[in-house]
Amino acid sequence: xxxxxxxxxxxxxxxxxxxxxxxxxxxxxxxxxxxxxxxxxxxxxxxxxxxxxxxxxxxxxxxxxxxxxxxxxxxxxxxxxxxxxxxxxxxxxxxxxxxxxxxxxxxxxxxxxxxxxxxxxxxxxxxxxxxxxxxxxxxxxxxxxxxxxxxxxxxxxxxxxxxxxxxxxxxxxxxxxxxxxxxxxxxxxxxxxxxxxxxxxxxxxxxxxxxxxxxxxxxxxxxxxxxxxxxxxxxxxxxxxxxxxxxx
Amino acid sequence: xxxxxxxxxxxxxxxxxxxxxxxxxxxxxxxxxxxxxxxxxxxxxxxxxxxxxxxxxxxxxxxxxxxxxxxxxxxxxxxxxxxxxxxxxxxxxxxxxxxxxxxxxxxxxxxxxxxxxxxxxxxxxxxxxxxxxxxxxxxxxxxxxxxxxxxxxxxxxxxxxxxxxxxxxxxxxxxxxxxxxxxxxxxxxxxxxxxxxxxxxxxxxxxxxxxxxxxxxxxxxxxxxxxxxxxxxxxxxxxxxxxxxxxxxxxxxxxxxxxxxxxxxxxxxxxxxxxxxxxxxxxxxxxxxxxxxxxxxxxxxxxxxxxxxxxxxxxxxxxxxxxx
Numbered sequence: 020x021x022x023x024x025x026x027x028x029x030x031x032x033x034x035x036x037x038x039x040x041x042x043x044x045x046x047x048x049x050x051x052x053x054x055x056x057x058x059x060x061x062x063x064x065x066x067x068x069x070x071x072x073x074x075x076x077x078x079x080x081x082x083x084x085x086x087x088x089x090x091x092x093x094x095x096x097x098x099x100x101x102x103x104x105x106x107x108x109x110x111x112x113x114x115x116x117x118x119x120x121x122x123x124x125x126x127x128x129x130x131x132x133x134x135x136x137x138x139x140x141x142x143x144x145x146x147x148x149x150x151x152x153x154x155x156x157x158x159x160x161x162x163x164x165x166x167x168x169x170x171x172x173x174x175x176x177x178x179x180x181x182x183x184x185x186x187x188x189x190x191x192x193x194x195x196x197x198x199x200x201x202x203x204x205x206x207x208x209x210x211x212x213x214x215x216x217x218x219x220x221x222x223x224x225x226x227x228x229x230x231x232x233x234x235x236x237x238x239x240x241x242x243x244x245x246x247x248x249x250x251x252x253x254x255x256x257x258x259x260x261x262x263x264x265x266x267x
Numbered sequence: 268x269x270x271x272x273x274x275x276x277x278x279x280x281x282x283x284x285x286x287x288x289x290x291x292x293x294x295x296x297x298x299x300x301x302x303x304x305x306x307x308x309x310x311x312x313x314x315x316x317x318x319x320x321x322x323x324x325x326x327x328x329x330x331x332x333x334x335x336x337x338x339x340x341x342x343x344x345x346x347x348x349x350x351x352x353x354x355x356x357x358x359x360x361x362x363x364x365x366x367x368x369x370x371x372x373x374x375x376x377x378x379x380x381x382x383x384x385x386x387x388x389x390x391x392x393x394x395x396x397x398x399x400x401x402x403x404x405x406x407x408x409x410x411x412x413x414x415x416x417x418x419x420x421x422x423x424x425x426x427x428x429x430x431x432x433x434x435x436x437x438x439x440x441x442x443x444x445x446x447x448x449x450x451x452x453x454x455x456x457x458x459x460x461x462x463x464x465x466x467x468x469x470x471x472x473x474x475x476x477x478x479x480x481x482x483x484x485x486x487x488x489x490x491x492x493x494x495x496x497x498x499x500x501x502x503x504x505x506x507x508x509x510x511x512x513x514x515x516x517x518x519x520x521x522x523x524x525x526x527x528x529x530x531x532x533x534x535x536x537x538x539x540x541x542x543x544x545x546x547x548x549x550x551x552x553x554x555x556x557x558x559x560x561x562x563x564x565x566x567x568x569x570x571x572x573x574x575x576x577x578x579x580x581x582x583x584x585x586x587x588x589x590x591x
Contacts, residue, residue: 032520032540036406045407056521112372113381138520140402142384147372156453157340159369162514176515177365178282178469180460182338186453196521197514228381232397232410237546243566245558252570253580256552257588259568264550266529267472267496267585 020074023128024065024098025119025145026058027137028082028089036236043231044109054089057134059096060194063201064164065132066097071166075099077126081118083107087217094212095204101217111227112140116148118222123153133193135160146193157191158184162198268301271356273347274319274327275366276309277458283469284362284422286322286429291389291422292360293323298391301357304328305437306350308343310336316439321432328354330442337455338366344373346444351378353442356417358396363421364468371421380417387426387526387547404520404543424469425526426547465499467518472529475501475518475545479534479555479574483511488578489533495585501525501545503535519544534574537562554578 030036030045031053039046054062065076078093079102080086090101104118123131133146143159150157156171162181163174169188174181176195204212246252246259260267272292274285292303305324307316309331316327330346347370351359359374361367363385375382383398387408390397397410398420413419467473474496476489486500493500502512504519518525520540530548535541537553537560545551546565553566554577563569570577 030403034403034406035539036403038407043409045403111381113375116372138404141404141524142382143368144372144375144382144384147369148376151344151373151376158453159340160365174459175365175369177458179464179466180458182455183457183459184340184453185456195514196517228415229383229411229413232412234402234407234409237401237405237408240546240551240565240567243551243553243563243569245563245569245571247570247572249570249572250576250580252572253577253584256568256570256581257584260529260550260552261588264529264567266550267588 020068020072021127021129022065022068022074022076022132023123023126023130024061024076024078024093024132026062026078026080026089026093027055028052028080028086029055029137029139032056032138038234038236043234045234052085052088054092055134055137057136057138057194057196059134059201060196060198061132061134062093062096062098063199064192064194067199068130068166077102079104079119079122081106081115081222090217091212092204094215095208096202097208101215103217103219104222105219106222108224110225111229112142112144112148113228114225116145116152117225119145120149120152121222122220123149129189131191133191135193135195146191150191155189155191156186157193158186159193160195161192162195164192164198268299269354269356270296270301270303270358270360271351271354272303272305272324272360273362273367274305274307275362275364276307276312276315279309279312279315281315281318282362282364283429284364284367284424285319287424287427288360288362288422289319289322289324290429291427295358295389295391295396296323304354304356306330306347308335308346313439313441317436318432320435320437322429324437326438326440328440328442330444332446334446334451337458339451339455340369340373340453342446342450342454343370344377345446345450348374348377349444350442351417359417359419361419361421363423367421371419375419378417379415380419381413381415382419382421383411383413384421385423386420387423389420401524401547404524404540405547406543423526425471467499467501467516467525468523470499470527472496472498473501473518473525473527474498474531474533475503475535476506476533477503477535478505479536480506486511488582492531492578492582492585495582495589503541532562533578535562536560537565
């Protein structure tokens with residue numbers, strides 16, 4: 020099977036956001052970047068799919084040279100080939116999805132994996148956009164996946180439960196936490212990854228549909244009240260929530 | 268100008284986010300001198316459609332089909348896009364729910380529209396709509412401008428309050444959308460719900476527990492406090508990763524970002540990832556032994572004390588209050 024997984028290179032979850040000089044993007048100084056955690060689930064599921072059906076897993080990422088670090092990690096986990104869709108400019112989700120859809124078509128992917136969202140912009144759009152651009156079925160926030168004879172049965176997370184979704188290959192699968200436990204790269208995997216080539220492709224500029232006007236930190240909260248130091252404070256807390264905050 | 272609001276329903280009952288989307292559309296429409304048309308999709312939903320008038324819809328379009336008993340990504344996308352075209356809608360509101368986030372990108376491609384996801388505020392400035400949305404799980408906020416002529420906004424649940432119905436009525440129009448089998452290539456065949464379990468992304472009140480509870484069985488007291496408040500149970504990443512609680516309860520950067528009216532954090536120190544996911548809650552209560560725990564920096568009310576003593580006392584007080 021021709022399996023494609025798209026990964027993003029994002030500031031790690033420890034990052035304390037500082038707004039950059041342009042007032043629109045974060046200041047990347049001192050920020051560590053990592054493989055987007057939801058995309059790590061997508062890589063793992065891609066590898067499991069290959070282990071079940073044979074074939075190859077291509078991992079692709081759109082961005083600058085720094086994305087190679089995330090591609091290397093994906094190779095170390097076991098992906099066969101890596102592709103960098105090289106463009107360091109700022110793109111909205113449409114401009115990203117357009118480039119990814121073009122590559123998926125060129126490659127002829129039979130199944131495409133995404134993470135449910137990148138933990139930077141949290142847009143949760145790109146997987147669905149690519150699917151619609153390619154005219155493919157998609158299932159999002161997937162926590163369980165079964166593929167048999169070209170048929171897919173997936174469980175997706177909804178508020179307070181799960182939906183059992185039926186569809187068919189070729190398809191786009193968008194991973195949510197709970198789908199699997201991603202493997203750690205083995206030492207051999209890490210060594211092999213260093214030797215695997217990363218193919219670089221230049222991609223066309225596309226106009227963004229959504230522009231960021233301003234980025235800022237959320238308003239800081241006023242210092243709260245410490246009501247007490249033991250169980251005797253419970254009554255006062257309940258009174259404040261009931262009478263002052265009026266939330267219970 | 269026209270705003271289309273998608274009113275999400277399950278089992279022929281509107282979700283709270285349906286009223287929120289219609290009401291938010293009404294609020295924006297009043298600033299833009301626009302009309303609000305609501306869309307309801309399902310099997311047997313015509314009887315509930317009229318409720319949306321009370322939240323500001325002047326017209327409700329109902330698309331019914333027996334095959335729409337459950338959600339279908341592809342069929343819903345087709346129906347909403349077709350109705351948007353028929354109505355020449357300029358703006359489309361959907362909830363940033365599991366369903367809304369799934370269908371919005373497909374509609375956007377069909378209509379050549381841009382999307383602003385998970386918006387927490389919408390303002391109009393000289394005729395331009397500015398959407399505010401959290402990024403980095405709430406560690407930052409951005410204002411965005413959608414440049415396409417059709418604009419799609421998904422709205423974060425619990426932020427745009429619907430209030431109560433004003434009892435107004437709306438005209439109801441049935442829309443027959445021709446649907447082939449191919450439109451149901453992605454279809455839900457079954458819905459599994461955890462009975463009685465409230466989801467953190469929908470709850471008005473959340474009680475979350477962290478590693479300070481020492482063992483999974485100690486979540487019983489979190490569940491008891493949650494039950495007394497009618498709240499959902501949440502969890503920190505540490506306890507989810509440890510296998511004490513299911514993934515769907517995780518609040519934080521790699522879990523759910525929530526904005527309830529009241530968030531009670533018990534024995535959660537407040538790692539930056541957790542704070543990002545819950546600091547937009549309207550009121551925050553922190554209960555923690557460590558007075559220097561970062562959670563107190565975002566709390567409105569705090570008790571620096573032992574959760575094992577404070578939480579049962581709190582449950583008793585809440586029960587007493589509600590018993591009156």
